[in-house]
Amino acid sequence: MEEKKEESKNKNVKKANLLDHNSIKHILDESVSDIVTSRGYKEDVRLSNLKLFLGAIIIVVALVAQFYNKKFPENRDYLIGCIALYPFLLSIIA
Numbered sequence: 431m432e433e434k435k436e437e438s439k440n441k442n443v444k445k446a447n448l449l450d451h452n453s454i455k456h457i458l459d460e461s462v463s464d465i466v467t468s469r470g471y472k473e474d475v476r477l478s479n480l481k482l483f484l485g486a487i488i489i490v491v492a493l494v495a496q497f498y499n500k501k502f503p504e505n506r507d508y509l510i511g512c513i514a515l516y517p518f519l520l521s522i523i524a
Contacts, residue, residue, distance in 0.1 A: 481523050488519045 444460065446453040467473060495512035498505050 484519055484523050488516060488523075491515055491519070 444457050446457040448454065463473065491512050495509055498508060500508075502509075
């Protein structure tokens with residue numbers, strides 16, 4: 431009986447490089463996620479999906495501002511709108 435417990439403990443052992451902060455954070459995030467989901471809670475990823483969607487919108491706004499069909503003096507108002515919209519959308523994500 432004790433051998434099965436030791437085998438199950440060894441299967442769930444997660445290793446991380448102690449000098450790499452990102453690796454440690456990733457292991458901690460995975461461990462917390464495993465504990466929470468094992469207790470019957472569901473993971474809610476709506477906020478993450480919303481942030482990804484808003485990030486894609488920000489990228490589209492930046493690309494449209496960069497590659498707009500008209501030259502600078504003609505598209506001045508459009509560029510000002512894109513520049514004003516960028517930090518607004520970025521502040522929503524944070």
